Amino acid sequence: MPETPAIRTEKLHKRFGELSAVEELNLEIPAGELFGLVGSDGAGKSTTLRMLTGIMDPTAGEVRVLGGDMRRADEALRSKIGYMSQRFGLYPDLTVQENLRFYADIQMIPRRGRDARIDELLEFGKLTPFRDRPAGKLSGGMKQKLGLACALVHRPRVLFLDEPTNGVDPVSRRDFWRILYGLLAEGVTVFVATAYLDEAERCGRVGLMHRGRLLACDTPRNLKRMVKGGVLELATPDPRHAVRVLSGAFPGGSVVLFGEKLHLFAADPGAAESKARSVLEAEGLEVAVRPVPPTLEDLLVSLLREQP
Amino acid sequence: MKLKRVRAIAHKEFLHVLRDWRSLGIGIAIPVLMLFLFGYALTLDVDRVPLVVWDQSATPQSRTLVDAFNASRYFTMLPAVADYREVERAIASRRAEIALVIPVDFAGKVAAGRGAAVQAILDGSDSNVASFALGYAEEVVGGYSQKVTVELTRRLGLPAVSGALLKVEPRVWFNTDMESRNYIFPGLIAIVMMVIAALLTSLTFAREWEVGTMEQLIATPVTGGELILGKLIPYFAIGMFDLVLSVLVAEFVFRIPMRGELWLVFASSSIFMVGALSLGMLISIVTKSQFLASQIALVATMLPAFLLSGFVFPIANMPYPIQVFTHIITARYFVVLLRGIYLKGLGLGHLYGETLFLAAFAVLILALSHVKFKKKIV
Numbered sequence: 001m002p003e004t005p006a007i008r009t010e011k012l013h014k015r016f017g018e019l020s021a022v023e024e025l026n027l028e029i030p031a032g033e034l035f036g037l038v039g040s041d042g043a044g045k046s047t048t049l050r051m052l053t054g055i056m057d058p059t060a061g062e063v064r065v066l067g068g069d070m071r072r073a074d075e076a077l078r079s080k081i082g083y084m085s086q087r088f089g090l091y092p093d094l095t096v097q098e099n100l101r102f103y104a105d106i107q108m109i110p111r112r113g114r115d116a117r118i119d120e121l122l123e124f125g126k127l128t129p130f131r132d133r134p135a136g137k138l139s140g141g142m143k144q145k146l147g148l149a150c151a152l153v154h155r156p157r158v159l160f161l162d163e164p165t166n167g168v169d170p171v172s173r174r175d176f177w178r179i180l181y182g183l184l185a186e187g188v189t190v191f192v193a194t195a196y197l198d199e200a201e202r203c204g205r206v207g208l209m210h211r212g213r214l215l216a217c218d219t220p221r222n223l224k225r226m227v228k229g230g231v232l233e234l235a236t237p238d239p240r241h242a243v244r245v246l247s248g249a250f251p252g253g254s255v256v257l258f259g260e261k262l263h264l265f266a267a268d269p270g271a272a273e274s275k276a277r278s279v280l281e282a283e284g285l286e287v288a289v290r291p292v293p294p295t296l297e298d299l300l301v302s303l304l305r306e307q308p
Numbered sequence: 309m310k311l312k313r314v315r316a317i318a319h320k321e322f323l324h325v326l327r328d329w330r331s332l333g334i335g336i337a338i339p340v341l342m343l344f345l346f347g348y349a350l351t352l353d354v355d356r357v358p359l360v361v362w363d364q365s366a367t368p369q370s371r372t373l374v375d376a377f378n379a380s381r382y383f384t385m386l387p388a389v390a391d392y393r394e395v396e397r398a399i400a401s402r403r404a405e406i407a408l409v410i411p412v413d414f415a416g417k418v419a420a421g422r423g424a425a426v427q428a429i430l431d432g433s434d435s436n437v438a439s440f441a442l443g444y445a446e447e448v449v450g451g452y453s454q455k456v457t458v459e460l461t462r463r464l465g466l467p468a469v470s471g472a473l474l475k476v477e478p479r480v481w482f483n484t485d486m487e488s489r490n491y492i493f494p495g496l497i498a499i500v501m502m503v504i505a506a507l508l509t510s511l512t513f514a515r516e517w518e519v520g521t522m523e524q525l526i527a528t529p530v531t532g533g534e535l536i537l538g539k540l541i542p543y544f545a546i547g548m549f550d551l552v553l554s555v556l557v558a559e560f561v562f563r564i565p566m567r568g569e570l571w572l573v574f575a576s577s578s579i580f581m582v583g584a585l586s587l588g589m590l591i592s593i594v595t596k597s598q599f600l601a602s603q604i605a606l607v608a609t610m611l612p613a614f615l616l617s618g619f620v621f622p623i624a625n626m627p628y629p630i631q632v633f634t635h636i637i638t639a640r641y642f643v644v645l646l647r648g649i650y651l652k653g654l655g656l657g658h659l660y661g662e663t664l665f666l667a668a669f670a671v672l673i674l675a676l677s678h679v680k681f682k683k684k685i686v
Binding site: 053054055075076079081083084085091092093094098102106160 | 531
């Protein structure tokens with residue numbers, strides 16, 4: 001018999017009145033995986049997480065975590081999951097330590113060993129010097145690390161994180177991911193929703209979500225292979241003007257501004273390169289072209305282009 | 309139901325209260341303020357009514373009557389006046405609440421044993437004081453009239469009549485001096501308990517939903533029952549603290565007689581407290597908004613407790629439909645309980661009905677809260 005997946009959804013739907021927040025979501029995440037759910041704001045990531053953690057009922061479909069139905073999750077099942085909501089969900093008037101102790105007691109961590117576990121988590125998140133500071137007075141990064149610590153206090157088997165590094169400084173972000181990798185080594189399943197594609201690259205598998213639908217779901221490497229044809233990176237002195245010019249020559253949104261450079265998606269990169277050169281040179285724009293390996297962002301852009 | 313979790317929630321909630329001056333203010337400052345404000349200001353006794361006299365008769369007979377008013381503790385005599393304009397001015401400016409005009413022919417009629425009239429002019433804009441003043445004036449005049457009658461019959465050599473033929477001999481029980489404060493204060497304790505209890509808890513659940521901590525909390529194994537009970541405990545403690553405060557103020561500041569047993573006050577208050585706290589909690593659970601919850605809690609507790617509990621306004625005087633409605637106002641029963649214990653020294657034998665109702669209400673509201681609280685985001 002195959003091992004029960006850590007997370008499994010089948011035809012998961014969530015409607016808010018007329019609006020479909022999540023549609024036909026089928027996921028299967030084996031135990032021990034680091035899974036990233038990627039999408040822009042309003043893609044349905046938070047709604048998905050809320051259904052996965054059992055705090056919101058789906059309109060239709062099934063959601064199982066560790067084999068248990070999350071719609072009717074009992075105490076035992078809930079004590080095996082950890083959840084960190086997108087909004088800071090801790091008590092701002094309680095200190096770092098008081099927040100941790102509260103969650104430890106709610107999770108029935110025995111008195112003996114509780115404070116040792118809290119010390120360990122504080123150390124892990126480099127929060128030890130701030131243990132007596134009210135949570136509301138922490139910086140953004142420290143707040144998120146405290147949120148993570150509270151979600152981890154009971155050593156959950158499955159951890160759900162909703163945009164945990166939103167508005168977090170790069171150093172804290174690195175700390176954060178170090179902790180997540182540590183959890184993977186312990187066999188914890190981690191499900192993280194994020195809007196950052198560079199974070200998605202760090203995940204074992206990634207689901208790309210758009211307007212409530214899962215567009216693609218695979219390892220970052222396989223996802224990037226899904227980009228049809230090739231990606232050309234174009235460097236010109238006036239990228240904004242170049243986009244306008246090229247959009248005429250390459251219709252269908254295959255030219256996208258990436259920072260100060262342009263990405264051109266093409267089924268036949270060779271033909272596209274010469275066409276782009278001639279169009280831009282006619283406008284008097286110099287251009288340097290090189291093929292680049294596609295990123296997840298390229299995939300997302302090319303997938304969105306195919307959306308109605 | 310895990311005790312450890314209930315304790316953790318109660319502890320956390322205690323910390324919230326201790327660190328939030330608003331909660332402390334509602335929990336302690338408002339009750340103290342209400343007790344003193346109402347304790348001193350809310351008295352229905354009408355005492356020392358300012359009286360102005362225009363004695364047109366100016367005879368020994370009329371002076372005896374004026375002296376009788378002077379001797380009464382219900383009146384304070386203002387300097388005498390000598391015409392209607394001054395009477396009018398005194399009443400209009402509210403210097404006097406009542407004016408007494410003794411007509412020129414007063415002495416003659418009294419001496420002749422014919423009926424004599426004196427005029428009382430009252431300020432009807434304060435009808436409560438006016439009716440009390442009139443009652444007191446009639447009493448004084450009645451006493452004088454009786455004395456005159458007795459004298460007259462003796463002078464005429466008729467068989468002595470000792471006073472009036474029919475007379476009510478009043479014996480006031482429980483509050484012998486009919487001090488309105490004695491009657492108001494136990495009720496006031498009930499009002500204070502009701503208002504602060506519902507206000508305090510009306511914030512708890514709504515705050516967690518608003519701040520976003522509820523989303524985090526409902527993902528844990530904590531149950532609705534544990535949350536409700538855990539949140540009840542600290543506010544119950546505050547309520548009991550306020551009760552101790554109230555009892556002390558009643559005893560040492562206002563000297564309210566305590567004829568019953570103190571433990572009964574605490575026992576019945578505990579039951580009432582649980583009901584009132586749960587009501588606030590239910591409002592908080594249903595509205596999920598601190599502002600809305602506190603407004604509803606105020607309207608749902610303060611107004612009915614104040615107006616419909618019989619605390620000041622007698623229920624028997626209300627229109628019938630409103631009288632029926634007062635039966636669902638818990639404060640009504642608690643007011644009866646506290647007055648019964650304080651003034652009448654009643655025991656459970658007389659008060660079990662009210663106690664049972666309060667207990668039933670508490671259980672009902674707790675159960676409703678439990679049903680209404682969903683560990684889900686909708």
